[in-house]
Each structure stands twice: as structure tokens, then as C-alpha cells.
Amino acid sequence: MRITDFDIGPDPYREETDLLESVMDGAEVYDSPREKVKIEKEYYKNYVRASGKVQKLIRAENKGFNVFFASVAVISCVLLIGMLLFTISYLPRYGVENPESTVVVKRYVECGLEETGAINIIAGIILDYRAFDTLGESHVLFTALMCVTVLLRKDKKNMRTKYEDFYTIRDEKYHELYRESIMRNVAAILLPCLFLYGAYVLLNGQISPGGGFSGGAVLGSGLMICAAAFGFRSTDRMITKRTANLITFLALGFYSFAKGYVFFTGANGIENRIPKGTPGAILSGGLILPLDIAVGLVVACTMFGFYSLFRRGSIGGNE
């Protein structure tokens, strides 16, 4: 339904046609301005009335659609839940009814330490047995960072409004003006512990629960707390756009090359010259420790990058 479907009279604002042509076509030619004003008023009145009717119709249609949409959504969700519950009731009991399914897991548990050199079997599985999946997984985070950068980083097409800049500046000033806040004192105590703990989780991935993803998350949240408590000026000293890019590039590039080497040697039957080390020591598990560090750096940079992009539209300072 459109406004033009209602009878609202001729549009006084339509394109000015050639006067002579109009006369030849027998069209009405307005000569007095008062007459024109009158017609315009009439037109507007009709237009407003008609648009009110159209709005009412659209609202009614939308309401009908919304009811239909909501009911279909609820019905399909309930159906899906019901189907999944029905399926789950038919799943075989783990390890009892399908003994085949535990073969792979048993090998991981029994030979994992010997084959990968890592006490933490999870680290052995994700970084050695199924390294290709983890190679992809660490690039998933990077991809997400790139998409958020495209969406949020300031550029000519994507300029913030004056207000948003005002708020950004006020936020920055806030940290200079109000020095004694609870946040700042707590952060001062918390940050060293946080960074230390993050490094511990990161470096001990092959020995105890932890590793690249969790350690990197702790480090990244440390950076975020730092930025929230002391302002971005403090983190800009550590991480600028250039360094964040460089760290990510070095970490992921190293990851690709190291894993490419392992894939190459493994598949071609060439001896892998990376020592496994003694299980339990920090320097053990072959490539697991350096890969954990690489993943951890990427995760930390990515998490801080998200925070920084959402807060001020750039990763480093004024680019």
C-alpha cells in the first residue's frame, strides 16, 4: 500500500515542465501565487491524512507479521528441542554399548605423555595430535579481530560524530583529573599479580591445566583493566597499532612455520629434530611451549584490540 494509492490530488512539486508544452497538452497553468498556495495547502492536508492511513495499515500488517514470526520461531525452537531430546534418549551408553568409540581416547591417555612429552594431555592433544585444528582455531580469533577492525576502526567513511569524540576526550581527561579512585588503587594491587599469573598459566601449559588460550585471556584482561583504570595513555606506551600488528604477525607467522615444518617432516618421514625434553620440566613437550606462547600473545592482543576498538575506534593511540 502506497500513499499514491489514495486520491490526494495533483502534486504541486512535480518537475517543472516546459510552459509551452504544458499549454499544448492542455494542462492547467497556475498564474496567481495565492491560488498555488491554496492548492499546496490542500495537497498537504490530503497527504498527511493519507499517510496516517498508510501508517495505520503498515502497523496492522507489521503486527500480523510479528505474531506470525514469533509463533513460527517458538514452534520451530520447541520442535528442535524436542527432536534433540528425543535423539539424546537414544544415544548409546558411553563406552559400554559402543566400545569402538573409546579406542582413540584410550591411546591419547595411555601414550600421550610418551609421544608428545606433555604431562597435560589436553595440551598434547590440541597442539600435537590435532595441531591442524588448533592452527585454524588460533586464526579464527585473528579473523574476528580483523572483522571488528573493519567495522569499528575510524576512517574517512566511518567518522565518529562530534559527541562521541567529546566523550572519548572526557574519558581520557577523567583519568588525569580524578587520581584517587577505588578502581585505580585496586588495579595497582591487582595488575602485577594478574600479569604474573597470566605468564604462569601461559608457560605451564604443558605441565598443568592452562596453556595459550587461557593464559592469553588472563594477560588480555590485565591489559583491559590497565586501560580502564589508568586510561589508554598507559597502555599506549606498551601497545601501539604497529606493535600489536607486529606481535600478531610474529606469533602467527611462527605458528604457521613451526607447524608447517612438523607437518612436512611428519608426512615425508624425515626425522623431527625438535627435542622433546624431560616431561615435567618447563622446557618440555617439544614445540608445545613456544606454540603456547605464540597463541597466548595473539589472544592477549586480540582481546585488548576488541576492547580498544569498541571504546575508541583504534588499537593504538592517534594513528
Added chain:
Amino acid sequence: MDFIRNFPMFSVVLSLFSGVLCTLLDAKKAKTYTILYECAVLAMNLAVLWYTVSAGTSFTYVLGEFPAPWGNELRAGVLEASIAVVFMAVMLCAVLAGLRYVKEDIDESKVNIYYTILNLMTAALMAMTWTNDIFSGYVFLEILTLTSCGALIVREIGRTTLAAVRYMILNLVGSGLFLLGVVLLYDVTGNLLMVPMQRSIALLYPDPRARIVLIMATGILTIGLSIKSGLFPFHYWMPDTYGWATPTSAAVLSSLVSKCYIFLLIKIYWRVIGIDLFMEMPIRNILFVLGLCGIIFGSVSAIRAENINRMVAFSSAAQIGYIYMGIGLGGIPGFTAAVFHIMAHAVTKSQLFLTTPRLADVSGGSLRFKNLQGCALKDPNAGLFFLLPSLSMIGIPIFAGFSSKLFFATAAADGGGIKLILVMLALAASSTLNALYFIRTLIRIYTPGRTPVKAGDRKIRHRLDYNIPMIVLTLGNLAMGLFSWVFAGLIGQGLGMFM
């Protein structure tokens, strides 16, 4: 072991590395680097194709020291290699032909990020084509989901953001359902690699309790991937997504990304479920019916479109319907037709999406039909490159579209029964509808308009970086039409290796 066997792994790892490297380069270097490295990947894929065809066998590539049930694996056969070659060739053509629009549509500070996203997308496409492990498939499917949204929003106008939100939500529903399916299959079989998985599925299938779980898991996987590839009830994200993206993205998203999901689905049917079990499942018939609905509804929506890009995008929905119809027909002929249509459509649709912006350039930048009057006369080159793939879409002989319709018809004739009648009716109806909207468009763009050339029109010098990829795509289209038996032979050989 021959050195060529390493190439599938190299193509994935090199693409990932190139993606990360492009963040450090400036716009111009990133462009040059991307083109060079894509040529290298294309050459490697060609080498693998030559290797597998001449050896007559497929090979698996162990990633790391741990073989089949324990570590990850890649697998290369004739089918994977030919799909990879077509994907890389189309990708390279799309990047080359869209260079000028990348410069216009994307802010200069973000051009290198666009190439990063494209390279990561290439990595995901290659990994999903080569993988022999269903969970690796999921991981790279996630990368493909994210990069396809990134390639869409990089042209920062309101419409792409809106389209990307819709596309993202539907895509994530699809990924979630795919993951649920993988989890169910893993719980039942205890494996993630395709070969051991198929072995235990074949053992479990006779048990009626396990059969319910297997059919449900296959169904959930199918629903997930069909949402992502745009099968009939889920195709309404297509026009906005393809219609407003920058031309390179539109070409890549329509002709590679959605096809890659379908290829993964075909791979799962053959290598995880097993084709004999799949033929017994009722899912096949549902896909067949939805494919038919997609053909008809997609074409009808295309007729009603007012904008040339939306028309081409809705016709994509119809073409996806064809592919699912081929899967629904089943058997080697049905799947051959489906895979052939994947290749034919990749070549044709990318060329259409790369030509429409040229037509818009000489019509004051508008894609609406009423403004496109006579644009092919102003830019005869672009008009020709629109004419040839449109003829292929209608199904004129000597073009790829005709051969794929012929394959569908012969596959249906092999099966016989009610499906034969339905396929013939659908083919007839769809060809008529296709002809209706494409010929209408062709008449529109080749009829001179009454209005003289407007001030907004731009005179464009056709450069080699646009003409060469277009000529390559046209030649590919003609080759698939004239030598369709070569391609069908390759696909049949590849499907034989899948068992």
C-alpha cells in the same frame, strides 16, 4: 614420497600466513602480493590435479607424526583437486577484475585488511576442500563464516552492515547446527576422521537405536549447511548480501563460499555417512523437494526484482536449488550433475556479478532497470561480458549451463519414476523463467534510451586487468559447455575415489 603430495598442506598454511602478512603491508603491496601468491596456489592446485589424474589414485596426507585415527589428515583426489582449481581460478579472476572497485568502495587504510580477509577466506576454502577430518571442516567453516561477513561489511555503507547482521545470524545458526551434528556423530562413533568414522557408522547402522541417532545427526548437519548455502526457505539473505557487497566480494561469496558448504556436505555424505546408507535415508527426498521449490521461487523472485544485482542474486537461489536437486536424485549421475553445476555456476555467476557494476557505471551509477536502458551500447565490452554468461544461465547450447541441465535430465532419466517427471517439469519451468528475466534484461540493456548520456556517466577505459579475467571466465564457461564430457569424466573418477 613425491614432493607434489605436500602441495595441499602448503596451500592452506601459505594462505594463512599470507593473511597475517598482509596486515603489515600497505594497500598497494598487499594487492600485488595477494595476486602473486594466489597464482602460486593455483599452480600448486593444478599440479595436484595433474598428479592425481595421471596416478589414477587419491592420496592422504598425514599432518604431523600421527596417522589416521589419532592425528589430522588431508586427502587429495581428482574431485577435490578439480574443485580446488576451479575455486582458485575464480578467486584470482574476481580479485583481478574487481581491483578498481576495491579502490573505490573501500577506505584506503582498510584495503590491506580486505586482502587479509580474502586470503584467510582462501585458506578456509582450500582447507574445507582438502580436509579428511570433520572437525577440521568445522574449524575452517568458522573462518569462512567470519571472513564472508568481513568481506561484506568492508564496503562501509548502511546496507552492507544491515545485510551482514542478517547474514551473520543465519550463518551462526547454521554453524551451531553443524557443530551439534558433529558432536552427535562423535559421541556415537568416537572418531573425528572421516575413514574410521565411516567404518563405525557402517557397523552401527543396523542397530535401530543407533540408526535414529545417525539419521538425526545427518539431518542436523544437512540443515546447518543448507542454511549457510541458501537452500529454499533460507534464501532470503541472498539478495542483500550479494547485491550490495563490493563486486569482488559479491562474486566470491556467491560463487565460492556457498558452493564450498555444499561441497563439504557432499563430502560428508560420501565419506562419513557412506553413499549407500545416505541413499536409504529419507533426507534425500526432502532435499529434492526443497531444491525444486528453490528453483521455482528463486526464479519468480528474480522476475519481480527491480534491481539487476538483486535479480542475479535471486537467480543464485534458483541455481542452489538445482544443486540440491542433483543431490536429491542421488547415485553417481545425480552427484556428478550436482558437482558439475557447482563448477559451472561458479564460473558463470562470478562473471555476472563482476559485469553489473560496469553497466551501472555508464548509467549514472544506478543498478535499477529503468536507468540501465541502453547501457550495453555505451559500453559494448561490458555488454558482451554480460550477454555470454546470461546465455549460459538460460541454457543455450555450447555454454556450461546447457550441459549441466543436460546432466540433470540424464540423471533423472536414470532414476525414472515420479522424480523424472518432476525434474523435467522443473527444468522446463525454470528455463522459461530464466529466459524471461535474462532476455528482458538483455533487451533493456541493448535498446537505446531516449535520454542522452547523463553527466554522471563515466567513460571507462577497459584495462587488461579487467579484460583478461573476463576472457578467462568466458573460456572456462565455453570449455565446460563444449567439453562437458571431460569434466563429467573427472568428476565421475573423483566420486569413484570417494568410496
